[in-house]
Amino acid sequence: MASLTEGNTRPVRLADIAKAAGVSHGTASNVFSRPEIVREEVRERVKAAAEAMGYAGPDPKGRLLRAGKVNAIGVATTDPLSYFFDDPYARAMMASISATCDATGTGIALVSAGNEEKLAWNIQSALVDGFILFCIEGGSRLVELTLERKLPFVALELGFEDDRVSAIGVDNVAGARLAARHLAGLGHRRFAVLSLAFADDSTGLVSPGQVQAAVYTGTRDRLAGYFEELSRFGVDTARVPVYETENDEASTWAGLETIFASAEPPTAILAMSDRTAMIAIEWLAARDIAVPRDVSIVGFDGVPDAALCDPALTTVAQPIAEIGRRAARRILDFDGTVRRETLDVELVVRASSGPPPTRA
Amino acid sequence: MASLTEGNTRPVRLADIAKAAGVSHGTASNVFSRPEIVREEVRERVKAAAEAMGYAGPDPKGRLLRAGKVNAIGVATTDPLSYFFDDPYARAMMASISATCDATGTGIALVSAGNEEKLAWNIQSALVDGFILFCIEGGSRLVELTLERKLPFVALELGFEDDRVSAIGVDNVAGARLAARHLAGLGHRRFAVLSLAFADDSTGLVSPGQVQAAVYTGTRDRLAGYFEELSRFGVDTARVPVYETENDEASTWAGLETIFASAEPPTAILAMSDRTAMIAIEWLAARDIAVPRDVSIVGFDGVPDAALCDPALTTVAQPIAEIGRRAARRILDFDGTVRRETLDVELVVRASSGPPPTRA
DNA sequence: CACTTTCGTTGGATCGATTCAAATTTTGGC
DNA sequence: GCCAAAATTTGAATCGATCCAACGAAAGTG
Incomplete structure (x- = not known):
């Protein structure tokens, strides 16, 4: 038998x-x-x-080929996959993207690429109908690779002025100016900037030359916005220390050490991300430097956590949920056009900023 | 032309x-x-x-059919997709799963299902090589559906005693006992339990009958652990209020209102998740009930945030990273066997628990 | 009863690649 | 210049479904 x-x-x-x-x-x-x-x-x-x-029921692999549509959108980054779950900005963005996908029954595929070779392969072999790219860093390579797939995609940052790529972002110059004006208006004159990267793998104090050579225009624009506005208030921006961080604890701490080692430490910090700003708040608290009494801080991004930290963070809020919604919609309702949208930011004043200490 | x-x-x-x-x-x-x-x-x-x-290069859709392997693992929940980015437990778990996937170049597909019909379709049509199921709630249906795909999968919770399904979870009874013993040992005798759901869509104060009828054995086991240990200390568990929450603010607030409306409010709260516990801490702070001076709280899960909230939360920590790693490995190295693993939990004592107030 | 509809079923074509045994071309040795 | 071995290239088969034109059978019509 x-x-x-x-x-x-x-x-x-x-x-x-x-x-x-x-x-x-x-x-x-x-x-x-x-x-x-x-x-x-x-x-x-x-x-x-x-x-x-x-x-087991009709195999989706077979169906897919015939149907042509995967019904999933890929979200890609050059950071490790855990970025999506660790970084507060990414999380807020993903929450919005996933809400939109949920509503339409679309799946989400997370795509990452630590190293060059895998990046290429992961992008090339992703089973998706389109991509949303987080291109905070190392974006250009990601964009090139994605372009080759000839699928609809949208970049989340207006980084490069490439008219082949759809993008959704905010007006970084205007946002930065809001932050700078707020602090200068409160009376601050001694500033420091906790910056994001200007180019791949760079950190540390930044020279004007490096700023000129900035690859990441988002970072460059924010700095430009800060400086424009500070100049109006008579601040000599050449003397404002700009420290490039990797948006993590280690590099932000290093930056703060450097900045506060100065003979004339700043009374106000302009941070290019809420994450850096919140790390700075903790660092200062640990050293008994009171925020905002001794030092004021203004962040950038408007992540949900910023409202909850202590003291609550004054920040330039991006419409994260709106960006996520539009990005997802752009893929879902793709019409073959390339479009670049710039959304407005908003200054949210909370407890981390106040007048400078009455002067010694 | x-x-x-x-x-x-x-x-x-x-x-x-x-x-x-x-x-x-x-x-x-x-x-x-x-x-x-x-x-x-x-x-x-x-x-x-x-x-x-x-x-555009070889289309992955075509390759897939021939190759058979998708090179992606699906992570599924019955909650909306945003659960993965909002809930601290899910986030910690996903961070670990994604680290493992990153290392092997495997993609992650997020699968969700608000309503019954979509759930079925999303599971049936997911392009993945296997599933990891978050089955905190509504798990059984999810498991049935996944079983039909005849793909490797593992449940993250030992919920059901079904020997067709691989699972990785913790010893809920032992963990709950640790929490209860800790508080009782500090001298507490008046307790309240902020519970997770015992069955679908239920909330509110729980009767012993409902506990008997519990569908979610994880919840049932935790309660059993609490009660076993409290009994040893002479606490009349029949008089301990057990309030079922949905692990969110609204239902937890409702629970706290109910519990603290009592003539003899508790001096110690046993919360079945860190999230509920942290929500409780905020609720109490807003009412000037000091933790741990007036009320002690012990959470469950051991999410990273628990160490950061104020006061830092005493909790029963699950080896979340280890669970995530093993779950991913189980799919990646699938060998055709069904296995159920129970990992150990650990009591992490922090600032949210202390002796009861010296008695009025 | 012949004739049109309607309803269900059939089986070939197709989706876009990869694979592999067999055929063909090159190369190497003498 | 001939033959075996090595290097390339070919083209049919396959992966697992869905789609659709065509066909047969049952039902409806005058």
């Missing part, structure tokens, strides 16, 4: 159960995709055969 | 460029997948043709 029916390890295919039930594969397919057009008796027979043979 | 070459809208296929370059599609395929085995001259010719025709 032994085993007499079907092959042992090989998974059961639609064709197998069609044969077993004595119908054509076309009919078998209909049983699953449009059961109402199949006569009940036949339908039951096919279902019974499927059950008996342990059929 | 007009347009004479290729179809206009239709995307370019491998076969198209093979024809254009005058080679077989087999060779064209090799140019992309194993370039080293095709003669340089031919390779260049094919690449040139691809370039000229705007070929």
Whole structure:
């Protein structure tokens, strides 16, 4: 006797159960995709055969090829995948993107790439209908790679002035000016900037030359905005220390050490991300430097956590939810056009900023 | 003249460029997948043709069918997709899962299902090699559906005693006992429990009958652990209010209102999740009830945030990273076996628990 | 009863690649 | 210049479904 029916390890295919039930594969397919057009008796027979043979249902791999549409959008970054769950900005953005996807029954595929080779492969082989790119850093390479897929995609940052790529971002110059004006208006004159990267893998104090050579225009624009506004208030921006961080604890701490080692430490810090700003608040608290009594801080991004930290962070809020919604919509309702949108930011004044200490 | 070459809208296929370059599609395929085995001259010719025709590279949809392996693992929940980015437990777990996936170049597909119909479809059509299921709530249905796909999967919770499903979880009874013993040992005798759901869609004060009928055994086990240990200390568990929350603000607030409306409010709260515990801490702070002076709280889960809130939360820590790592590994190295693992929890004592107030 | 509809079913074509045994071309040795 | 071995290239088969034109059977019509 032994085993007499079907092959042992090989998974059961639609064709197998069609044969077993004595119908054509076309009919078998209909049983699953449009059961109402199949006569009940036949339908039951096919279902019974499927059950008996342990059929797992139509394999999406097969369907996909025919259908053409994956029904998933890829979200890509050059950071490790955990970025999506760790970084507060990414999280807020993902929450908005996923809400939109949820509403339309679209799936989300997370794509990352630590190193060059894997990046390429992961982008090339992602099963998605389009991409949303987080291109805070190392964006250009990501964009090139994605361009090759010839799928709809949108960059979350207006980084490069490339008119082949759709993008959604904020007016960084205007936002930075809001922050600077707020602090200068409160009376501050001694500033320091906790910056994001200007180019790949750079950190540390920044020279004007490096600013000129900035690859990441988002960073450059924010700095430009800060400086423009500070100049109006008579601040000599050449003497404002700009420390480039990697938006993490280690590099931000290093920056603060450097900045506060100065003979004339700042009374106000302009941070280019809320994350850096919040790290700075903790660093200062640990050293008994009171915020905002001794030092004021203004962040950038407007992540939800910024409202909850202590003291609550004054920040330039991006419309994160709106950006996420639009990005997802742009992929879902892709119409073949390239568009670049700039949304407005808003200064949210909270407890981390106040007048400078009355002067020693 | 007009347009004479290729179809206009239709995307370019491998076969198209093979024809254009005058080679077989087999060779064209090799140019992309194993370039080293095709003669340089031919390779260049094919690449040139691809370039000229705007070929996007081998379509993963096609490859997939042949290759069989998607190289992605699906993570599913019955909550909305944003759960993965909002809930601290989910986030910590995802960070660990994604680190493992990153290391192996595996993608992650997020799958969710608000309503029944979509749930089914999303699970059935997910392009993945296996699933990791977050089945905190509504798990059984999710498991049934996933079972039908006949793909490897693992449940993150030992919820059901179903030996068809692999699972990784913690010893809930032991963990709950640690929490209860800690508080009782400090001298507390008046307790309240902020519980998770015992069954679908239930909230509110729980009767012993409901506990008996618990569908979610994780919740039931934690409560059993609490009560076992409290009994040893002579606490009449029948009088301990157990309030079922949905692990969110609204229901937790409601629970606290109820619990503290009592004539003899508790001096100690056993919360079945850190999230609930942290929400409780905020609620109490807003009412000037000092933690731990007036009320002690012990959470459950050991999420990273618990160490950062104020006061830092005493909690029963699950080895979240380890669970995530093992879950991902179980899918990646699937060997056809079903296994259920129970990991140990650990009581982490922080600032939210202390002796009860010296009695009025 | 012949004739049109309607309903279900069939089976070939297709989606876009990869694979592999067989055919062909090159290369190397003498 | 001939033959075996090595290097390339070919083209049919396959992956697992869905789609659709065509066809047969049952139902409806005058």
